[in-house]
Amino acid sequence: MSRRGTPHLPSQGGELGTAAPFYPRLGDLARDTSRDGVIGVVIELPGEGRNTYHLCPAGGGDKWSAPNDGTTLCPVQPQVTHITPLKRDVMYDARAEHGGLPVTVHYEDGGTAETVLVLEPSQMELYAYQVGRILEMRDKARGGRL
Structure with a gap:
């Protein structure tokens, strides 16, 4: 899926913007919208004799x-x-x-972000039941001890 340019971004030629243009560094993964969203590793940066970024597939190619x-x-x-509830x-x-349930989102690179898991009424009822089942399984695994 190809992502269209967003005209309000400075990198797209717009005058106003809330996001800075993306200038990848060596070794960064980047999605190239001109190649149908293909992901590659940045292996060369523009500069001294090079007027473009050079990328290659992560597995080689x-x-x-x-x-x-x-x-x-x-x-x-x-x-x-994974995502874990916050103690809030x-x-x-x-x-x-x-x-709303405050949660921490954990990423594979070790980073985290705090956000809120928003639940509709039917989801609240379902998850209340499911958490109850988890507690029952825990009690059973402990041999009926609380």
Whole structure:
């Protein structure tokens, strides 16, 4: 899936923007929108005698070039490994009928991000039941001890 350029980004020629252009470094993974979103490793940077970025597939293969302004390159986000609840109180928005559970998202590169897991009423009921089942399994594994 090819991502279209966002005209409000400075790297796309827009005057106003909230995001800085992406200028990858050596070894970074980058998605090249000019090649249908192919992901490659940056192996050469523009500069001294080179007017383009040079990339190659992570497992090896044919190299390719991307413009030196970075307009066709996007960062590749690290994969999520797991999510854990934070030790903070939950919230409920009566108007939207949504509950919120503060969580930490853990990434494969060791990074984390705090956010809120938003739950609709049916999800809250389902997860209340499922957490109850987890507690029952824990008690059974402990031999009925609490």
